[in-house]
Amino acid sequence: MKFKVMAFLVAMAAAVPAFAQQAGPTTDLAKLEGGVFTVDKGHAKILFSYSHFGYSTSYGLFTDFDAKLTFDPKAPTSSTLEATINLDGIETMVAKLNEHLKTPDFFDTAKFPSASFKSTKITVISPTTGTVTGDLTLHGVTKPVTLDVTFNGGGTNMAKKYDLGFNATGHVKRSDFGLGAYVPMVGDDIALTISAEFNRVQ
Template sequence: MKRSALYLAAALALSPVLVATPGLAEGPTTNLADVRSGAFALDPAHAKIIFSTSHFGFSTYYGLFKTFDAKLNFDAKAPAKSTLEVTVQMNSVDTTNPKLDEHLESPDFFDAAKFPTATFKSTKIVVTGAHTGKITGDLTLHGVTKPVTLDATFNGGGENMFKAYVLGFSATTVIKRTEFGIKTYAPAVGDDVKLIISAEFDAVK
């Protein structure tokens, strides 16, 4: 049997399973009228905080934080009334370069021994579209607290294939690290740090 015929046979065999599996065929909805409100906890296995900044203008550094937590109270009827709190462990930085990670955790940059966590607490949410918004909050980093606004997208809510009720979000922002007292090598090593965030939240039972 040719390979194309094998693929077709496999697809036909699996089609009843795919249709019968809740959440796998329909996917999440962005229609807030159909989304559940309440308390949600971060699913750390399906969440990322990625950062990037310029390296002397020649290339871009990329890294992420491996350990963080978040709590969300989501109001589907009035999203602007929702609240978000995030805590990041600063000694969990990962650039795939152990020496660079150690340097970032040192007093030259994060000073993770003195400032072990960074936190974000929302103070205002503005709805900008059917499933977009701006989340403003107080970011405390390196012992300094300043307002930061996330450009957020609601990816949808619904039951996944394991019957867990999930909300999904993406967000981006840019912060100036020198405003938080992290000044080493600036501006040669970029002052502007871009954050890319993706997260799933599970309903708290």
């Protein structure tokens, strides 16, 4: 038993230098690297929430999406973001509701299988905060949407890939996109919470 404990401690001690080399992300623009990035689907979430008859807040998420970010640390406002969401990947943890949301009452995924977002303006507020405004196309309707963004930093991860990380929040009025079923009993305001890591591809 003593030998097993000692072997475990030795293994842990050997692993410490490898972890210590990971300095973590930096938000210093002078130290950041630019390029073209794609979303790391294993470390990204798009969550939504809304009021349910005023009694509770209902939550869900989109499980299938792609995003491409072109990032320039020397001119962050010239960066661009594009995303596509497969609406068939909606998940509320309630199977009947998932299916209902795909019908013509709501997203009508047979006719409108995806939503897209394309940035049109990026505003830097501080070294770690800003806004991204873009055109959201949903249910055949295109409207501008602004996200409040927090930059978590960039750096090389344990897999030796260069990453950037962001959190974002925003609001969408669903009736603006022809998705007004059951308003106002079921909330018209949809709150978005997004977190994503991006891996550099070039």
